Amino acid sequence: MKRLPLIALLVLASATHAQAFDDKFRQLDELLPTPSDTRTASGAPGHAYWQQRADYRIRATLDEARRAVTGSETITYHNDSPDTLAYLWVQLDQNMFRADSDNRRIASHPSRDAWRSGGTPFESARFLVESAKFDGGFKIASVTDRSGHPLRTAINKTMMRIDLAEPLKPGARVAFDIAWRFNVPETTVLGRRMGFERFDKEDKNDLFEIAQWFPRMAAYYDAHGWQNKQYVGDGEFTLEFGDYDVELTVPADHIVAATGELQNAGAVLTAAQRERLARARTADKPVVIVTQQEAEANEKQRATTMKTWRFKASNVRDFAWASSRKFIWDAQGFRKDGTNVLAMSFYPKEGNPLWERYSTQAIIHTIVEYNKYAFDYPYPVAISVNGPVGGMEYPMISFNGGRPVKDKKTGELTYSKNTKYGLLSVIIHEVGHNYFPMIVNSDERQWTWMDEGLNSFMQFLAEQAWEDHYPSRRGEARNIVDYMKSRNQVPVMTNSESVTQRGNNAYAKPATALNVLRETVLGRDLFDFAFRAYAQRWKFKRPTPADFFRTMEDASGTDLDWFWRGWFYTTDHVDVSVDGISEYTVGTKDPEIEKAWKKAQHDLEPVSVTDQRNQGTLPRRVDSHPELKDFYNEHDAFTVTNRDRNKYNEALGDLDDWERNLLKEGKHLYLVDFGNVGGLVTPLILDITLASGKTYVERIPAEVWRYNPKKITKLIVTDEPMVALTQDPNWETADTDTSNNSWPRKAVPSRLELYKTERDKDNLMRDFNEKLKKVDK
Ligand SMILES: [Zn+2]
Known part of the structure; x- marks a missing residue:
């Protein structure tokens, strides 16, 4: 007998073990945090739920010539937690723009091949050069208590710790002052989510979109403690709610858009502008507050004096603003049930004619639709600003890209279909973020999907209510198929900074999952009730993923653990194949x-x-x-x-x-074998055709896979012979391969494109003899 080495014996022994049962319906409780007094097992805030609060009094000045912001603030921090806090953490997001920031240091490329193939855009090369030179980040001038005594601080990159002289007791509050300044990054060169845009070739003005611009309290909450994970770039922010009183001093000919309500219209607007603003409240279409003509006149001047705009905002988690003398401004009021809002748009003339036609209308449309599924928009204003930022949300205000193009020679303004619908979609999306996460205050630094995914789902519903066949990019099951089969994926339940294929992972996949949950798993009534319950339970509070999962189950009366497990915790995809069929009659x-x-x-x-051969011959x-x-x-x-x-x-x-x-009885019985190729369990939607031509759909819950997630046999009983069966006939489950969905199998039609062989492509002699053309500069 030949002796096998020990290691081989071990391998043999383990190979004979039965494979562990892959339980797709295993309950999630062991993965989710234990329910507590602050977060219940039903997914609601518990009886002891608490959250911190931070109020801000800010004064800031825009130094247009230096493209810098100088500010000072008083933060009043309320410790509503049951814990005594010896120190506080403050976010210094601007520090991401420092040349030595982690964001710059950890930049890497997936591979050499990815770096070399396809070339490098000019913008990327410019970023590499400019980001190493830009003097970015907060220059903190002072951090003092209310009597002006310096507080001990420690700055750790994008976070600052403030050591308190006295520990902050539960129920107590502390106020302190910070003074700072920073250089505003140029958005298209260095910026992300904020910055300035230069119009050097046009009128030599700038347009400022200012955000993450003041030191803000980091969140402190029951499930996490201090959320002081560094701002590296992808994980945005979670912040505390509070009241803001903000004075912004800008050149006197600038128009300012900001979170909150303008307090001193008399000091900064003309009588005509104030009259138009009053008229806009009850108008049935947008009223222009600053006309294009007025904006163009503003562009040509340079005020030497400054004006201070004062804004107040209640119960918001952040504050952002925009300022430029280029702004055209229109507004329209919308009032219904608990909503009484002034929708406003600010844009340079370069945004027209798209912006005057669509922006404010899109804001109101968003509020009408989101109110149906979540809660009534509670804030007094909702703003969309056109500037250099492609799309970014803050409370009551959002920055949105998208403009027509102007022909260099003729001056003709045109825009593509993508630009038009891209603009509508981004405005719906960014205004929609008021609901998630500006009000349902999930932790973006931890989970991108909790706001982007839920908001992209709502965006899809709102887009579909805009017009028939609206070209939504995300939401339809069939649109996620390529991503679901792709490699290099991570589960949706991955920290924001580690997410790969961010748009697909954190936006499209959860949005599609919720659409599948609504249309295929729960049905619209149960889903809408549960989703609204989640929004209502957690508005102005901070939910975690478990609170969402639990509420959706609690309010729909459906065990969805398999759904969260498959769609959110794995990278499995749906691919069901119809493998075999046999017919029985009694x-x-x-x-x-x-x-x-x-x-x-x-x-x-x-x-x-x-x-056959003997017949008639033998x-x-x-x-x-x-x-x-x-x-x-x-x-x-x-x-x-x-x-x-x-x-x-x-x-x-x-x-x-x-x-x-x-x-x-004369029934026909069919045993149909289904294989689960993709791994993600799914309801079966069977389109059955009978011999008489009659067709009907049988919907079978996903639990059909509970005993065997790989292969099942389902009995189908019909009154007459079945002649065809198709699984997922409407492409609603995101099945990645529909070629194996039908019995009998259907040929997949495709076109073979023929092309002419090109000869003599590389002919140096011909190229050399070509006439030199005149360069037109
Ligand atoms: Zn978003």
Whole structure:
């Protein structure tokens, strides 16, 4: 006997072990945090729920010439937690723009090949050069208590710790002052989510979109403690609610848009502008507050004086603003139920004609639609600003890109379909963020999907309510298929900074999952009730993923653990194949019928080749000698005998009436084998076609996979023969391969494109002899 080394024996031994059962329906409780007094097992805030609060009094000045902001603030921090706090953490997000920030240091490339292939855009190369030179980040001038005594601080990159002289007791509050300044990054060169845009070629003005611009309290909450994870770039922010009183001093000819309500219109607006603003409140279409003509006149001047705009905002988690002398401004009021809002848009002339037509309308549309599914928009204003930021949300205000293009020679303004719908979509999306996460205050630094995914889902619903066949990018199951089959994926439940394919992972996949949950798993009524329950429970509070998962189950009365497990915790995809099908009919026991049925089956068998070739060519002896034929030449195994009849009659006598009726039902039974190729369990939606041409759909819950997640056999009973079956006929489950969904299999139609072979492509002599063209500069 040959001896196997020990290691080989071990391998052999383990190979014989049965594979562990892959329980797709295993309950999530062991993965989710233990319910507590602050967060219940039903997904609601608990009786002891608490959250911190931070109020801000800010004064800031925009130094237009230096493109810098200088500010000072008083933060009043309320410790509503049951904990005593020895120190506080403050976010210094601007420090991400420092040349030595972690954001810059950890930048990496997936591979050399990815770096080399496809080339590098000019913008990326410029970023590399400029980000190393830019003097970015907060310059903190002072951190003092209210009497002006310096507080001890420690700055750790994008976070600052303030050590308190006295620990802050539960229920107590502390106020302190911070003074700072920073250089505003140019958005298209260095910026992200904020910055300035230069119009050097046009009127030599700038447009400022200012955000993450003041030191803000980091969140401190029951499930996490201090959320002081560094701002590296992708994980945005979670902040505390509070009241803001902000004075912004800008050049006197600037128009300012900001979170909150303007307090001193008399000091910063003309009488005509104030009259138009009042008229806008009840108008049925947008009213222009600053006309294009007025904005163009503003562009040409340079005020030497400054004006201070004062804004107040209650119960918001952040504050952002925009300022420029280029702004055209329009507004329209919207009032319904608990909502009383002034929708406003600010844009340079370069945004027209798109912006004057669509922006404010899109804001109101967003509020109308989101109110249906979440809660009434509670704030007094909702603003969309056109500037250099492609799309970014703050409370009551959002920055949105998208403009027409101007032909350099003719000056003609045109825009593509993508630009138009991209603009509508981004405004819906960013205004929609007021609901998630500006009000349902999830922790973006931890989970991008909790606001982006839920908001992209709501965006899809709002887009579909804009017009028929609205070209939504995300939401439809069929649009996620390519991503679901792709490699290099991480589960949705991945920290914001580690997410790959961010748009697909954190926006599109959860949005699609919720759409599948709504249309396919729960149905609209149950889903909408549960989703609204989540929004209502957590508005102005801070939910975690478990609170969302639990509320959706609690309010719909449905165990969805398998759904969260598959869509949020794995990278499995849906791919169900219809593998086999066999037909059964119930035997009648009647020998006249059964033997005829058996004969019919026998006759359906192909005739043997030997018989085919002998037919008519091979003379048979019994034909030339008919006297050789007897009983067995007349009868075969399918002949019904009296013994058969007697047995049948006896058997019938033993049956009860209901048993006899069952024999006559004439049902058709089909055993259909389904394979789960993709791993993600899914409801089965079966489109069944019967012999008469009648079709119907049978919807089978995902629990059909509970005993075996890989392979199941499902019995389908029909009144007449089934001639075809298609799984997921409407493409609603994101099945990644529909070629294996039908019985009988259908050929997949495709086109083979032929092309002419190009000869002599690389002809140096011809290229050399080509005439030199004049350069048109
Ligand atoms: Zn977003």
